[in-house]
Amino acid sequence: MPPIDVDATVIANRRLSRDYNVLTLSAAAVGARTRPGQFVMVRPARMTDTLLRRPFSVFEILRDANGAPTAITLLNKRAGRTTNRLYEAEPGERMACLGPLGKPYTPVAAPQEAWMVAGGVGLAPFATLAESLASQGTRARLFYGARSDQELFYLDLFERLGVTLIVTTEDGSRGERGRVTAPLDRALGSRAPGTTMIYACGPEPMLAAVAGVAERHRQRCEVSVERTMGCGLGGCYSCVIKVRDGATPPHFVRSCISGPVFNGAEIVWD
Amino acid sequence: MPPIDVDATVIANRRLSRDYNVLTLSAAAVGARTRPGQFVMVRPARMTDTLLRRPFSVFEILRDANGAPTAITLLNKRAGRTTNRLYEAEPGERMACLGPLGKPYTPVAAPQEAWMVAGGVGLAPFATLAESLASQGTRARLFYGARSDQELFYLDLFERLGVTLIVTTEDGSRGERGRVTAPLDRALGSRAPGTTMIYACGPEPMLAAVAGVAERHRQRCEVSVERTMGCGLGGCYSCVIKVRDGATPPHFVRSCISGPVFNGAEIVWD
Amino acid sequence: MARDLSVRIGTLALPNPLIAASGCFGYGLEYEEVADLSALGGVCVKGLFMTEREGHPPPRIVETPSGMINAIGLQGIGVHRFVEEKLPRLRERGARVFVNVCGSTIDEYVEVSRVLTEAEGVAAIELNISCPNIKEGGIQFGCSLIGTAQVVSAVRKATHLPVIPKLTPNVTDVASFARAAEDSGADAVSLVNTFLAMVIDVETRRPTLTNVLGGLSGPAIRPIAVRMVWECAREVKIPVIGMGGITDARDALEFMLAGATAVQIGTANFVDPFVWTKVLAGLDDYMARHEIEHLSDIIGAFDPTPPTPVHA
Amino acid sequence: MARDLSVRIGTLALPNPLIAASGCFGYGLEYEEVADLSALGGVCVKGLFMTEREGHPPPRIVETPSGMINAIGLQGIGVHRFVEEKLPRLRERGARVFVNVCGSTIDEYVEVSRVLTEAEGVAAIELNISCPNIKEGGIQFGCSLIGTAQVVSAVRKATHLPVIPKLTPNVTDVASFARAAEDSGADAVSLVNTFLAMVIDVETRRPTLTNVLGGLSGPAIRPIAVRMVWECAREVKIPVIGMGGITDARDALEFMLAGATAVQIGTANFVDPFVWTKVLAGLDDYMARHEIEHLSDIIGAFDPTPPTPVHA
């Protein structure tokens, strides 16, 4: 199904912290097609001095009583111009929202377990993934690392879906202190190879570490990468990442159409 | 007194028609210094894709019970990008507002009469001028031409100040049909030379006509011109108009600092 | 009144003047779901060498005020894979395929053009002698009148397809390059390619792009591009294909009035992949308002007489 | 830590690197109420010929995406009236006065420079060999290496004041012009002047500016200007004064890292006449954060090593 471009209205903007917010956009038609791990390209619709759209994972798909999508949300973290504007957005503002784009995660079914690994705003794709896993009855865990207690969001959402939570913070203010890969590594020690699918999203060094851990424990691993994207449709070749897939020597592929979700074992990390 | 730049908030936006609105800006400090005929340079403060500010007459200076300025208003007419944005502005938006700028009208006192001639949005400088004239007890008339009844605004304001109104519309939907210069010309027929100061603001062909009428009737005339302005401070030389003043041959002067109000007899019309 | 948007580039008839710019539309097929490729005037595919190229390591783009800089480095699958894997499907979709041809040497331009001439379904060859992002070839030819003449003449001999050298704006007198191209047998010229530019990250004191330099495109450059198209269109008789920052029908019309027979849209396609139908609708609306039956009538119709005073 | 923002252009010491760009700050006095002229590194006044000039009829400017085009046509009061009416007051205000010198002929450049040399209170002469908006002189010299050398050498002989030719970006290889200027005795070069550009009103098919063509300035051109400053700074030993679209401290620092000893701010001054104190504060803040004692230490400190991956 081709992506569509919705002139969406900001329905709500919930600020979670000084850097994070959740923006609700009236892009039901995009939500209706979105699979976990896919993204949208967003741009303020009115007189913005930014030119290009920016990529965002679809965080939640909001639904009415009948389960029909009514809106989507984005989990936004301030990083620069557009993300600042999304942080400050007021209800009523317009956002052009193009999607869904990219390859989704591959959900697994029991007896496989699904372990999600999120770093910071890398939590974004996992709300929809957790929902989809729950609806299939797949057992799921979320390893969730953040800078501090103040930046751990939506834990209740995952708890409600029956996801086992393992939290780490850099400052030790909640859960284990340090990187999220440490508890992941330990927990994988007790799992037979090939029984666990690992889904990761977060900063690339974290993704590389997770992919390494997964490989050592011989588990499958899908990572979602965040390269700078100019178009999201394969048109500009800006978003490339080096992969090792099959016979050819390592080469650049466009992460917007070959990804953003990749088999972690195939990526050649910088 | 030097101009100041206020990061003003839009307090209210009253749409008068499909093209006109009145925008209230929290630029009290600008209002406190503004004399009738002066202007401000305005630019949306947040992520606008327009670069330069745009010039606007100060329409009203709003005051509290003690007469202290609290805000200014602009009478805005949609003409392009910035004026469209001002038309659509929502309360809470920010506008950079630099002023007051330029030379004001020269108010006259009794026994002189003050006749204002406004074409369309050229009404803008006359609300403050009428107030100032009223406070001095100068008898005043307003010749006000518009496209139609629907685009005649704030007549009550002028009536309240005791200004005699003479209205024309292009479609004849109110007042005399046709140009505002016709009733002006007739009315001047009964005035002795040098007894009436004519203040005009509107499209340049109208200003030229008014200046001509004034000259024929040997009355003084001040016109406020609207040339494209890049800076409003004399820096860019974009806003020039040709004048004939004193000994030198006709030459270009910057209307932002030598004007926008000029002696109508000095201007060399295109 | 049936409105006719068709234009001709030499012998090549296009249903309308809108062509996807090279490097901004992949190989076209990336967009087959969002755009009807046959409804575009043409699709100019990403620059191709004889063999595959890896391109530069990312970051490859950076946004700038009303523009972007790219240093993709001509990542590509090479002309043979293009002919085998992409061209048949593009033909199937009814696209008029312009191929942007690159070379490190004159021979390579000739070789690539020859392969394309033997293939079926190529509408025209755009010679990329203006890419600022590669070490050898490209802009080296495009910044030299002799280089330009040599590449064009050599390719001219090797193909019957329309040959359209793409000019760089990074020169003092672009019209002289259009003339050199015309004199060497070009069927048309296209311009502008991107402006050499850079952005420094002041916090790290390092470049924002791996390649340090890249090419500036987008609305920021449009006023310069329009001027250059006007200069070229007055200098040569062959058609000029204009581009640089076109985002809507007004912009496209501006280039056509300046003398462009057709226009290309690059960066704006990233901002809005549905731009094509919008611009077409805008052209149609303009023709209706101005009672223009044949859009080609406005090519070069710019009248440089000073404007009547705006304030009238 | 006392932070030192001073820089030197040859023998000329400036308290900070921020100079008002010619044509964007009137004769300086227009801004005496909104800016402390002595707090600026320098004030470069509007281009002056020997005699008064009327300039082009309006419209003279048009806004473009992140930029503006101007075709003022060097309206000005002539060097004599400047020396009599403006210079004494500029000195009184403590401004370091750069005078932008124009000429239709080499002799005129020399004559104007001579008058300024005899006057008191001129800090430096900026030779405008790059104005795109006049028929004779200006850019004709600036687009020719020989013309550049001739003007610079001639003026060099006529004055002991620092001579700073202002280069046009409308050339293929701007660094070669910087070299020609250096070889001819220039004390510094400044760049960029504006890019030749135009906007067509598609409704009327007429130009938006009376002069048809004008010069593009503002943030739109900044990435090209930074590249050109970097090229020139690597080519010559004399100081480079950089400009083109500077709006804030980050932009100013970008030019300095690229090799500019000082920078000029033009268009941004229109948008915000209080830009000066903001940029100065921003420079100060940057120096504090990066523990820089002497701002001049960062001149040319750009390190072209590819960036560490952004996503790390």
Ligand SMILES: Cc1cc2nc3c(=O)[nH]c(=O)nc-3n(C[C@H](O)[C@H](O)[C@H](O)COP(=O)(O)OP(=O)(O)OC[C@H]3O[C@@H](n4cnc5c(N)ncnc54)[C@H](O)[C@@H]3O)c2cc1C
């Ligand atoms: C597939 C994908 C999904 C994403 N999902 C989310 C999400 O759900 N929530 C979220 O907050 N962020 C997400 N991001 C990251 C987000 O796109 C960037 O933070 C955003 O583009 C920065 O734009 P800006 O205008 O705020 O910053 P800019 O002012 O453009 O730049 C600020 C900084 O951000 C970096 N940056 C710029 N563009 C990008 C880009 N396209 N991708 C990554 N970094 C960039 C720059 O290098 C710079 O360091 C995602 C990115 C990708 C590729």
Ligand SMILES: Cc1cc2nc3c(=O)[nH]c(=O)nc-3n(C[C@H](O)[C@H](O)[C@H](O)COP(=O)(O)OP(=O)(O)OC[C@H]3O[C@@H](n4cnc5c(N)ncnc54)[C@H](O)[C@@H]3O)c2cc1C
């Ligand atoms: C001293 C002065 C006082 C003014 N007071 C008012 C006022 O009180 N209310 C009001 O609605 N308008 C006023 N104007 C006119 C107003 O400034 C223009 O309508 C506005 O600048 C157009 O900007 P834009 O972004 O909407 O249009 P743009 O998108 O920039 O252009 C649209 C059209 O407006 C014309 N235009 C552009 N800039 C100017 C300019 N600076 N001056 C005049 N025309 C321009 C263009 O030629 C074009 O035809 C005043 C102008 C001046 C010089």
Ligand SMILES: Cc1cc2nc3c(=O)[nH]c(=O)nc-3n(C[C@H](O)[C@H](O)[C@H](O)COP(=O)(O)O)c2cc1C
């Ligand atoms: C990401 C990107 C890649 C490009 N790749 C090519 C290319 O391969 N060959 C080419 O001739 N031009 C290439 N260009 C230049 C465009 O075709 C076009 O000339 C330029 O971008 C100006 O048009 P625009 O402003 O509409 O983008 C590229 C431009 C961009 C932005």
Ligand SMILES: Cc1cc2nc3c(=O)[nH]c(=O)nc-3n(C[C@H](O)[C@H](O)[C@H](O)COP(=O)(O)O)c2cc1C
């Ligand atoms: C309205 C205007 C007038 C200008 N007049 C002159 C001039 O008289 N002499 C000159 O050398 N440059 C002139 N310039 C060019 C500027 O000094 C500067 O080189 C250019 O605008 C780029 O800087 P900016 O982007 O900061 O404006 C003028 C620019 C503008 C916008």
Ligand code: FES
């Ligand atoms: S973002 Fe443009 S190709 Fe991937």
Ligand code: FES
């Ligand atoms: S608007 Fe800049 S000089 Fe008048």
